[in-house]
Amino acid sequence: MLAIRAAKLFDGIGPGTVERPVVLVEGGRIAGVVPGGSVPADAVPVDLGETTLLPGFVDTHVHLAFDASDDVVGRLRRASDEELLERMRAAGRAALSAGVTTVRDLGDRGYLALRLREETAKDATAGPTVLASGPPLTTPRGHCWFLGGQAEGVEGIRAAVRERAAHGVDVVKVMVTGGDLTPGSDPCHVQYGHAELLAAVREAHRHGLPVTAHAHSAAGIADAVSAGFDMVEHCFFVTGIAGDGDADDPGVDYDRRILDDMVRLGVVASLTLGSLPGGPPPPPRIARRIPGLVAGLAAMREAGVGVVCGSDSGIFPVKAHGSHPYSVAAMVETGFTPLEALRAATSAAARACGVACRKGCIAPGFDADLVAVAGNPLADITAVHAVTAVFREGVRIPLD
Ligand SMILES: [Zn+2]
Incomplete structure (x- = not known):
């Protein structure tokens, strides 16, 4: 002892x-x-x-397969599965050294995170406990399509969820809106219709799996909440950041009705704030959104939405693996108390990830x-x- x-x-x-x-x-x-x-x-x-x-911290949102380089998509696409798995092992060790003892991987390729899950289950020093979604569901050529999770139509969605359940994933992730990482993808655009989102939720729940939505815009968040998703990733209610450069008033619009629905239905927001210090300043369209974001997070807090802390580690150089403590600190910088941030990174995160009985x-x-x-x-x-x-x-x- x-x-x-x-x-x-x-x-x-x-x-x-x-x-x-x-x-x-x-x-x-x-x-x-x-x-x-x-x-x-x-x-x-x-x-x-x-x-x-x-x-130990429970990081609700990582991408072990992204290497936080200047070209994460290109490097992932050029890597063999074995090369990718080797990078994922290193990413896991970096997270563990920063105090992250559990990660939830929300986007790998070829279910490689499940192989790492097996390895670290056998050897505590090999990395954190891994929970994983496998490749996120996305529309053809939609956000992160290159991870291999393209699925459309109610039947296509149901089959994709069944495939993940058969692989033994811990959670199902759906790219409800576009995202910044994928060329040509618009973070404000909602990729799926209501029937498809509903099918994803029902099929996941039928297999006893929680389902989380990648959603940036208010429309995407509202659609995810009304379809019955358990959680929303990012959840920043962004507006006016069309990928075509038509950036009419980039802002943030925290809709109080959606926040109230989240509280009523128990939908948790998995915030992915923070980045390593010393990086380049954010581009103007991001910088202009920050005051609105801080006000919006205050509204979320006031409404009583459950929040957990994710890092989104891997997607950018300033989001290197092991940078999760900066996500915890960023919650305090944006208005949460240290107690709220620490709960969001530990007990609340474990509950949201379905491991509250042991983590x-x-x-x-x-x-x-x-x-x-x-x-x-x-x-x-x-x-x-x-x-x-x-x-x-x-x-x-x-x-x-
Ligand atoms: Zn992500």
């Missing part, structure tokens, strides 16, 4: 911290949490000094997924960048 000592502990729910905790770990699970506790005689003590212990909390019976950070992130969220120790299922991960 391990007895991990730290200065403070946030259990994933809070609101406060436990002072001078000792976390007992046995067989990969948490056996007990003793405040101000002493170490049992038969335990191996691990003293983490003046750190705060948190549940996202430091409590007896939960997997011993832990991250120690220097300082107190409830007082100063930037402490999440100072990761000093990571444990996955009780195994200490060597950090560089």
